[in-house]
Amino acid sequence: MSEPTNEPAESGSQKVGIGGLVWSMTGGLISRLSGTRERPIQPASKTSEARKGFWNRKPSNASDSAKQVRGAQYPPLTRPEKMPVTKQPESKNYKRQGSDQPMPVGPEGSEATKPHVEKVIEEEKGDTPIEEKKDKEMKQKRASANSLTKCAAIFKLINESNLDMSTLRKQSWSGLCAPVRSDVWQLILGYQPTNRERRGPTVAKRRKEYQDHCRNIYFEDESRYSSSERKIMHQIRLDTPRTLPGLTLLQHKSIQKLLERILYIWSVRHPASGYVQGINDLVIPFLMVFLAARNGVELTELEEKHVTAEHLKIVEADCFWCMSNLIDGIQDNYTSSQPGIQRMVFKLQELIHRLDQPLHDHLKSHEVRFFDFSYRWMNCVLVRELSMPLIVRVWDTYIAQPDGCKVFHVYMCAAMLQRFSAEIRSLTDFHDLMMYLQNLPTKDWTEKDVETLLAQAYVYMYQFEGAENHLH
Numbered sequence: 001m002s003e004p005t006n007e008p009a010e011s012g013s014q015k016v017g018i019g020g021l022v023w024s025m026t027g028g029l030i031s032r033l034s035g036t037r038e039r040p041i042q043p044a045s046k047t048s049e050a051r052k053g054f055w056n057r058k059p060s061n062a063s064d065s066a067k068q069v070r071g072a073q074y075p076p077l078t079r080p081e082k083m084p085v086t087k088q089p090e091s092k093n094y095k096r097q098g099s100d101q102p103m104p105v106g107p108e109g110s111e112a113t114k115p116h117v118e119k120v121i122e123e124e125k126g127d128t129p130i131e132e133k134k135d136k137e138m139k140q141k142r143a144s145a146n147s148l149t150k151c152a153a154i155f156k157l158i159n160e161s162n163l164d165m166s167t168l169r170k171q172s173w174s175g176l177c178a179p180v181r182s183d184v185w186q187l188i189l190g191y192q193p194t195n196r197e198r199r200g201p202t203v204a205k206r207r208k209e210y211q212d213h214c215r216n217i218y219f220e221d222e223s224r225y226s227s228s229e230r231k232i233m234h235q236i237r238l239d240t241p242r243t244l245p246g247l248t249l250l251q252h253k254s255i256q257k258l259l260e261r262i263l264y265i266w267s268v269r270h271p272a273s274g275y276v277q278g279i280n281d282l283v284i285p286f287l288m289v290f291l292a293a294r295n296g297v298e299l300t301e302l303e304e305k306h307v308t309a310e311h312l313k314i315v316e317a318d319c320f321w322c323m324s325n326l327i328d329g330i331q332d333n334y335t336s337s338q339p340g341i342q343r344m345v346f347k348l349q350e351l352i353h354r355l356d357q358p359l360h361d362h363l364k365s366h367e368v369r370f371f372d373f374s375y376r377w378m379n380c381v382l383v384r385e386l387s388m389p390l391i392v393r394v395w396d397t398y399i400a401q402p403d404g405c406k407v408f409h410v411y412m413c414a415a416m417l418q419r420f421s422a423e424i425r426s427l428t429d430f431h432d433l434m435m436y437l438q439n440l441p442t443k444d445w446t447e448k449d450v451e452t453l454l455a456q457a458y459v460y461m462y463q464f465e466g467a468e469n470h471l472h
Contacts, residue, residue: 151177158183163194172400175393175451182293185286186318188399189325203318210317213265229268232275236263243280247388250284252307259283262320269324273334278379282326285395286319288388299389326399330406333379341378344410345371351414351464359421366430373437377413381405385416386442390450397454407465411457416440419453 154171157163158180165188172184186192191206192199222230240259244250250259262283267275292299294315295306327333332340349370353360363370376384381398383391394412398404417424420440427433442449 147177151180154180154184158187159196161196163187163196165194169400169402173397175447176396178292178298181392181396182290185289185395185399186322189322191318191321191325206321207314207317210265210320211313213269214261217265217268218261232267233260233264235277236260236267236275236280239263239277239280244284244384244388247284247288249288249302249304249307252304254307254309254312255287258287258312258316258319262316262323266320266324266327270327270331273331273336276334276338276379278376279323279327279334281380281383283319283323284383285388285391286322287315289392290315290318299392326405329403338379340406341375342371344378344406345374347410348374348413348417351410351460352417354464355414355460356418356421359418359425362425363433366428366433368430368433368437373434374413374417376438378409381409382412382416385440386445386450390442390445390447393447394450394454408457408461411460411465412453414460415453415456418456 150171154168154176157168157171168184169188172188176184183192186203187194191203193202219225222233225233237260240256240263241251243259249255259280263275263280266279267273288299288302291306291311292302294311295302297306330340332338333344334340349360352370382394386394398409401408420436424433424436427436
């Protein structure tokens, strides 16, 4: 996809009216009388040249269908990380209590200085290591107790004969525990019915229906495909190995085949959009959550030994239907010209202009367009921007929130962009800005970080949603 440029037109091709001609003649006369020279036409800005150079990088030798897509490329562009410069603390002249003399200094390891050194260390650190450890353990115990209490309440709620969906959404908004997450996602997305007695037969019917699709739509013999179907399969087979390469579990041969079947069957059943790069990323959170639930382990504990044919057969059908129901709410994100994504990117730009005008003006002055970096955020729903445990936590809220991936997601992106406002405004080179925006430093984030952003996003949504005039 080529990038439009804003190059100035040639001076010879510019049309000058009579007023402009008179102005230029009088201006030239005044400049001659005053002894000054006319200002020459400025060449193209360095930012424009950097922008063209960034998008016109030397392409790879891969086929056209395998080349990276602007804004949604993966693996993301990387650059060497700069070592942080830390300011050394100033030395302090510690004194003994009740005396104006400095503390005694003896040879290294001297018994005379040992108690004073220990006291200084304790003063610098605040609490002692033992007290810090106890405080940390108490916080962990309280958090664990609260989590267990909430988990028990949700478990009781979903086992009622007729589920109250609004209550379940409220309980799920602030995050779910692993034992109930799989069932809650399937209930909110409509894969499982709210009536408890109908859940078993309904899920069994849907799983059988998917197996029928596998037999009737997906074939190992490629000669049974038409030319257009072979093109779709070719693109899917290019994208599946590149889906989140940092997760080694996804490189398992059985997982690769699972992704291939899900994506191809979905594309055949949705001809209005077909397969679009980025849909492959939306399968992964469902796959990881459902596979972990089947094996009774946490996400971080999944290993190749948990990938069994028995579990994958069930997980594959569940992933297909849940992903389909999720995309139904954002279908226009993947149709021709992707109008849904364009609306979301435009709304994000308006939000940043309203919330953080210096950041908006900084990006504009360096010709960084919001579509250049936020397209991937919208297309892949942040799956490539955060680690898998954090993505699952964010999706707890997205699934619980009505129109979470369509409306709330934009406010989440605004909160995340504003979080790095100072760092972004410190960069003055187009190339550095694009590298930073496509590789935000979220590697060391914890659940507390994303929960802070989710809370901020909710405040923004409460403030601006349904009141678009406030954005102009």
